[in-house]
Structures are given as structure tokens and as C-alpha cells.
Amino acid sequence: MNSSSLRPLILLPVLLAGCAVVSEDECRSGLWYERGLQDGARGRSQALVYQIAQKCQEYGERVDSDAWLRGHEEGVEQYCTPENGYYQGRRGNSYEGVCAGPTADLFMAEYQRGLAAYQIELEYRRLVDRYESTERDLHSVRVALAEAKDKDQIHRLKHRRRALVRELRRLDLALSRFTGFGFGLMY
Structure with a gap:
């Protein structure tokens, strides 16, 4: 710095x-x-x-x-x-x-x-928060998808589900980079 x-x-x-x-x-x-x-x-x-x-x-x-x-x-x-x-x-x-x-x-x-070290920890926390928020969003989409009847709504929800799964994978990769800093993968 x-x-x-x-x-x-x-x-x-x-x-x-x-x-x-x-x-x-x-x-x-x-x-x-x-x-x-x-x-x-x-x-x-x-x-x-x-x-x-x-x-x-x-x-x-x-x-x-x-x-x-x-x-x-x-x-x-x-x-x-x-x-x-x-x-x-x-x-x-x-x-x-x-x-x-x-x-x-x-x-x-x-x-x-x-x-x-403080900045690394802040970034880690930000990623964990984003991961948990994305997991909650994915859960909500899955519940909505199970209850959906309309074909267009089902299509939009499936598209949203795929995007959220990709986001979780991206966040998972970003979080895995923190294992060398003493952060366990807590998600």
C-alpha cells in the first residue's frame, strides 16, 4: 500500500x-x-x-x-x-x-x-454475506417454481434459478481463495 x-x-x-x-x-x-x-x-x-x-x-x-x-x-x-x-x-x-x-x-x-489483513477480512465477510443472500434468493425461487402454474412465469423462474446457481458457483470460487488466509469455508 x-x-x-x-x-x-x-x-x-x-x-x-x-x-x-x-x-x-x-x-x-x-x-x-x-x-x-x-x-x-x-x-x-x-x-x-x-x-x-x-x-x-x-x-x-x-x-x-x-x-x-x-x-x-x-x-x-x-x-x-x-x-x-x-x-x-x-x-x-x-x-x-x-x-x-x-x-x-x-x-x-x-x-x-x-x-x-483487515481489508482481506472485510472482503471475505462481504463475499460470505453475498453468498448467503444468494442462497436465500435461490431458495425463494425454488419455492416459487414449485408453486408456479403459468408457463411464462416458470420460464422466468428457471432462468433466474440458473443465474443464481452460476452466481453461487462464482462466489464459491471467490471464497475458496480465502482458505490460505486462515478463513474456513463457513458456508
């Missing part, structure tokens, strides 16, 4: 930043180091402190951004491990580009590996 294909994943949190960033109680608590530590450990970018400051200003509170940044830096160290990179990617979580230095490469390699 190249960096341009990661761009939408990296920008997603920025687009979602309009959501509640901080509550009034959090602004009043004054626990800025702890909040920065928490945000860093979650992989949130430093840009978040400016959003927090804007929101707290609406409540008449001031943010200790230096304390937040010290906590954030420590939290990012916890976040930017190869194990966490895989964990974040495997769950399809977005990455805000917070890792730097030698850990960044290790984190990104594992993040991309985890994200690839």
Missing part, C-alpha cells in the same frame, strides 16, 4: 474533528498533561490541542498547551510501537501520522500489514 492510498485514512480524523473534542467539565478539570498523555496514546495528532483550546475558550477556560504537549509526547511513545501499529491496522483504525523517527517506519510497516 503506498502513501497516497493511506491519505484518506490519515485525513478521516481531521474531517471528523467537528465532533465534541472536549467537554466543559474536562476544560475545567485542568488535567492537561493527563489529557495529552491519553490523546497521544490514542494516536491523535498535535493539532487536537488547538481544537481543544478553541472549545475550552467557549467555556471561558484556558488550556495549558505546554502540559498537554508534554503528555502527548509521552503518549505517542506508547502508541508508536510495531505491535500497536498492527493492532490499529487490524481493526481498520485511521492513522493521524503521529509517529516520527525510527519507530515510525516500524509502526507503519506493521500498520499496513494489519490494515491489509
Whole structure:
């Protein structure tokens, strides 16, 4: 996966930043180091402190951004491990580009590996859902065919049945490709 294909994943949190960033109680608590530590450990970018400051200003509170940044830096160290990179990617979580230095490469390699596994699993689930839906459709067509009396209706139902059987074969072939990824054929 190249960096341009990661761009939408990296920008997603920025687009979602309009959501509640901080509550009034959090602004009043004054626990800025702890909040920065928490945000860093979650992989949130430093840009978040400016959003927090804007929101707290609406409540008449001031943010200790230096304390937040010290906590954030420590939290990012916890976040930017190869194990966490895989964990974040495997769950399809977005990455805000917070890792730097030698850990960044290790984190990104594992993040991309985890994200690839996540995407494979999503595709597998999509195919299983489609397979099960097609099986239900085929069952409905068979029931309708058993009850059909009209010659034209029987012809249309037989045509639909053949199309559904072909679709099931195609899906079966696509699903069989996933056995090497640790997915058992569950259908």
C-alpha cells in the first residue's frame, strides 16, 4: 500500500474533528498533561490541542498547551510501537501520522500489514454475506417454481434459478481463495 492510498485514512480524523473534542467539565478539570498523555496514546495528532483550546475558550477556560504537549509526547511513545501499529491496522483504525523517527517506519510497516489483513477480512465477510443472500434468493425461487402454474412465469423462474446457481458457483470460487488466509469455508 503506498502513501497516497493511506491519505484518506490519515485525513478521516481531521474531517471528523467537528465532533465534541472536549467537554466543559474536562476544560475545567485542568488535567492537561493527563489529557495529552491519553490523546497521544490514542494516536491523535498535535493539532487536537488547538481544537481543544478553541472549545475550552467557549467555556471561558484556558488550556495549558505546554502540559498537554508534554503528555502527548509521552503518549505517542506508547502508541508508536510495531505491535500497536498492527493492532490499529487490524481493526481498520485511521492513522493521524503521529509517529516520527525510527519507530515510525516500524509502526507503519506493521500498520499496513494489519490494515491489509483487515481489508482481506472485510472482503471475505462481504463475499460470505453475498453468498448467503444468494442462497436465500435461490431458495425463494425454488419455492416459487414449485408453486408456479403459468408457463411464462416458470420460464422466468428457471432462468433466474440458473443465474443464481452460476452466481453461487462464482462466489464459491471467490471464497475458496480465502482458505490460505486462515478463513474456513463457513458456508
